[in-house]
Amino acid sequence: MRSVRAHPHIARHLLLACESFGHRLPASSVLHALDAGVRTAGLPASDLCALTQHDGSHDTNVREVLDALDFDARMRSAHAIILGATALQEDTLAGSFAFEIATRGRQSGVPAYAVAAHNALSSFDARILDLQKIVLARNAPALSVAGELLARLA
Numbered sequence: 001m002r003s004v005r006a007h008p009h010i011a012r013h014l015l016l017a018c019e020s021f022g023h024r025l026p027a028s029s030v031l032h033a034l035d036a037g038v039r040t041a042g043l044p045a046s047d048l049c050a051l052t053q054h055d056g057s058h059d060t061n062v063r064e065v066l067d068a069l070d071f072d073a074r075m076r077s078a079h080a081i082i083l084g085a086t087a088l089q090e091d092t093l094a095g096s097f098a099f100e101i102a103t104r105g106r107q108s109g110v111p112a113y114a115v116a117a118h119n120a121l122s123s124f125d126a127r128i129l130d131l132q133k134i135v136l137a138r139n140a141p142a143l144s145v146a147g148e149l150l151a152r153l154a
Contacts, residue, residue: 018084037147089120
């Protein structure tokens with residue numbers, strides 16, 4: 001799923017790039033909850049980027065998926081990235097959307113923030129990824145609050 005609502009005339013739009021938070025919160029629901037919070041904070045609607053395993057396997061090439069979504073151009077046009085991941089933990093970061101997005105953001109000078117249902121990263125790991133802030137949220141209302149908080153920081 002790809003939903004593009006870029007606002008080239010407004011400099012402060014955010015790029016929300018999210019995975020599903022399990023079966024009860026698919027990526028589209030995570031994105032819409034975060035975006036509701038962003039808009040509550042007074043920012044325009046975000047560019048929504050659903051990160052899904054296209055074939056249902058865990059062997060998806062993350063770089064290919066991001067390239068197919070024109071992620072780099074979308075990221076460079078955004079004020080900041082908010083990435084959503086079910087879990088952030090050091091032993092599963094390699095090859096993950098979270099790792100690749102944080103790396104691309106750092107290399108491009110676009111600040112990245114994260115929302116996760118579970119965070120097991122040390123402060124050192126978060127600093128290495130250059131994540132400005134990690135907020136925990138496990139349901140739609142908490143995701144909306146997280147979106148509002150991070151929009152105010154971005």
